[in-house]
Amino acid sequence: MSWPQRVCTELAAATASAQVRRCCRQVQLAVLLRLAGQTYRCGAHLVIEAELSAAAAATARAALLAVPPAARPQRITLRPTGNTDRVLQITEPGTGRLATWTGLLETALRADGGLPRFVVSASRCCTVAAWQAAFLAAGTLSRPARGSELSVACPTTATALALTGLARRLPATPGNPGDSENVVPHATVRPPGRRMLPTGPAAELAAVSGDEEITALLTRIGAPATAADWATARRTAHARRTAPMLSGACSQNRQRQHRAATDTIAKLQTALEVLDGLGVTLPQPLTDAAQLRLAHPALSLEQLAQIADPPTTKDTIAGRLRRLLALAGSHTNNSTAPQ
């Protein structure tokens, strides 16, 4: 099952709950029909038609049961068009009343063609319902190895803008490890590329990017299990991608360290021979540091500092080695200077 399908399956289960309020059912149906449906006249009849996935159709079916009798149309058909898709068709009598109840008539009359006003200004429970329906109708989620984006294809810019506003108001789910009050899912409007809606090409996308924000959004709209699995898969993909780079960087560091140690050892050996030849008595800490370096050529300065007696810091060891080399250098210059 693809990642978007997993989200849809979990959302469909969440929206099937008998606890869902009627206000939320109304919002779910309004958003499903706005994003995946169209309204047209067929002779004297007004027809509402929507192409829905199996999960979206299950949500639509539950939402239709909540339509008040006065707005309930008489003829509703939901017929399969493939393995997973369904076409929902609602015809007269009663279609006009349902189109009014779901705000479809209002948006058809508005120039911007956004979401109905009662959805845009919905209470917080309904912001969840709106995003559930939006994802079920036209949502997608990137594969963890490919990127970090969740988006909903929208028929108009106003619809995408409305969804971005609703995303900011989604209530956090306290006590859920995938969610935090501090992470606000920040959706933006962006060009749709080749994304399609059942009714034609999308005009814009309402998109959320960033692992934390996507996880928070999915958790808040009722898909916490998929959110957790997706976040884990993202971390695994990230670790796989960065592991070769890290091991490459580690081995480069080790090589650099080894070259520096070999270089220092060669200089130390020469310096000690020079100082010994001149009969110079070295301070004990300098002799100890030199002996440590010569005895353990493979260890880093930090490791040398740890095994020193008494233990010290790598800066101290490096400083003592530098002083010893400088001392040998100054004696060499003095002995070769013209008398």
Ligand SMILES: [Zn+2]
């Ligand atoms: Zn509600």
